[in-house]
Amino acid sequence: MTLDDDFPxxxxxxxxxxxxxxxxxxxxxxxxxxxxxxxHLDRKALAQGIRAGFGATHAPEATKTPDPMPLAAAAMLxxxxxxAVLPSTPASLVAWAREAARDPRxxxxxxxxVDGSAADVDPTSGSGAILAADRARAVAVAxxxxxxxxxxxxxxVGAPKPDYGHRNxxxxxxxAGTRQDDAAIPSDLAAIPHRPSGKP
Numbered sequence: 001m002t003l004d005d006d007f008p009x010x011x012x013x014x015x016x017x018x019x020x021x022x023x024x025x026x027x028x029x030x031x032x033x034x035x036x037x038x039x040h041l042d043r044k045a046l047a048q049g050i051r052a053g054f055g056a057t058h059a060p061e062a063t064k065t066p067d068p069m070p071l072a073a074a075a076m077l078x079x080x081x082x083x084a085v086l087p088s089t090p091a092s093l094v095a096w097a098r099e100a101a102r103d104p105r106x107x108x109x110x111x112x113x114v115d116g117s118a119a120d121v122d123p124t125s126g127s128g129a130i131l132a133a134d135r136a137r138a139v140a141v142a143x144x145x146x147x148x149x150x151x152x153x154x155x156x157v158g159a160p161k162p163d164y165g166h167r168n169x170x171x172x173x174x175x176a177g178t179r180q181d182d183a184a185i186p187s188d189l190a191a192i193p194h195r196p197s198g199k200p
Contacts, residue, residue: 068107068174072100076139079167081119084112084134090142093171098148100173107153108143109172112136116162132158139169 038046074096078087100106112135114120114128122130136156144151 068109068176070109070172070174071106072173074171074173076135076169076171077166079135079169081115081117081167082121082123082131084131084138086138086142090139093139094143094146094148097143097171097173098146101149101153105176107155107174107176108149109155109157109174110136110140110143111157111159111170111172112139113159113163113166113168113170115167116164120162120167128162129158135167135169139171143171 074093076086076088076090076093079085080087097108101108112132114132114135116128120131121128122134133156136158140151140154140156143149143154
C-alpha cells in the first residue's frame with residue numbers, strides 16, 4: 001500500500017476557479033440589478049431602509065446641516081493691535097458682497113483672527129478669541145448697514161487659533177443651495193441658460 005492510496009481520487013468535473021468566476025459574475029449581475037432598480041426610488045427612504053437593516057436607527061451626521069461650499073473669499077486686513085475698529089472703509093468688500101449676494105443661495109462666513117501676540121487681545125477681557133469675534137462683527141455690521149447682504153445670510157465666527165503675524169477678517173462666500181430655482185433668482189441671473197441637473 002502506497003501513500004497515494006490514502007487520498008480519494010478527485011471526481012472529474014469543473015475546475016474550482018470556474019465556480020469562483022461564476023460566483024463573482026452573479027454578484028456583479030445582482031449589484032447592477034440593484035443599482036438599476038434603485039434609480040427611481042426615494043434615496044432617503046432607501047438609505048433609511050439600509051440603515052434599519054443593519055440595526056441603525058438614525059444617521060447623526062445626516063441630521064447635521066453641512067457648511068456651505070466655499071466659492072470665493074475677500075479680506076479686511078491690518079487691524080490695529082488690540083482693536084476691532086475697521087482699518088479702512090470697506091467699500092470694495094461691501095460691493096463684492098452685494099454683487100455675490102444677488103443669488104439668494106449665497107451666504108457669507110465672516111471669520112475674525114488675531115496675531116497671537118500679547119498685545120493683540122481684547123483690552124477689557126484680555127481674550128484674543130473675543131477680539132477676533134469683535135473684528136468679525138465689525139465687518140458684518142458694515143456689510144449689513146450698507147444693506148449688501150441680509151443679516152440672516154451671514155455667519156460670524158472667531159478663528160479657532162491665532163493667525164500668527166496677521167490681524168485680519170476673512171469673508172468667505174459660500175454656496176448653500178441645492179437646485180437652481182428660477183423663481184427665487186433675480187430675472188437677470190435667471191435668464192442665463194443652464195442645464196437641468198441629472199441630464200448631460
